[in-house]
Amino acid sequence: MSTFFMFCAILGGTILALQLGLTLLGIGGDLGGEGLDLPDLPDGDGADSTVGHDSGGFSDLAKRITFQGVVSFITFFGVGGLAAQGSGVSAPGSLLAAALVGSLATAVLAFAFAGVRKLQGSGSIHMDNAVGEVGRVYLRVPGGNGGVGKVIVPVQGRSEEVRAVTSGPELRPGEAVVVVHAIDDRTLEVVAQSAYVAKTASLAE
Structure with missing residues (x-):
């Protein structure tokens, strides 16, 4: 279990650091601000979805999940799990602690990245x-x-x-x-x- 938590922390932390660096440098556009790019899903009549069409359900939820959010959760899931195991918490307890830490950290970092994007967008680009x-x-x-x-x-x-x-x-x-x-x-x-x-x-x- 420790190996799994360590893998999550290292992999997610590396990607998160690169993502933050690129965002601060203004490379690659609005990193982490858009939902995951999923293919257009046909509606009940087989037609493509249109601008402003709310398909609802899983597709709508998935489009709201950001790449930055996924990476943040993985990173702090690993960190939280390692910290819990280091404190002698059982395996089920470690998983619960990891999930809680990952969720909380994801919410905090979402605000942080939003602030960075706001500063980036407040420049002279029109x-x-x-x-x-x-x-x-x-x-x-x-x-x-x-x-x-x-x-x-x-x-x-x-x-x-x-x-x-x-x-x-x-x-x-x-x-x-x-x-x-x-x-x-x-x-x-x-x-x-x-x-x-x-x-x-x-x-x-």
Whole structure:
């Protein structure tokens, strides 16, 4: 049991330290702030979920779980378990103590990471400056405003991973896109670069 707790503490602690370092450096966008990226689940009629559609149930809950939260729990689950065993607590008691410590620490770190992200977002980066920039699709963007994906675009000299929607055809990972509108400080409207170039050329004729 001690080996298991030690493994959790070392693995989770290493990832958590790297994650915090990257967040402070502003690398990789909004680390730990988004839910786990799960594939779009069809509704009862087999259609893709749409923006603002609340599917509920397990899928909705899973999308609210952050990677930072999972790593935090694993880290302090291990730390709590080791501390309990070091105090002579039985194996079942150690598991309970580990779960309690992991849950409490996860809640505390969630507030800490939220503060870091707030400070990071309070800088001089404005998504309006991304309009006209060429980026790449990171996570599939459903067509016809049928859902939210993610793109990586340059904004004021740095690469940002942001949410994206499109009114055009579906955009696949790796596809080049052009930002046409900043919906808010977290979401951009994009179109395929090929379609944007074609439309621009037709208007110039």
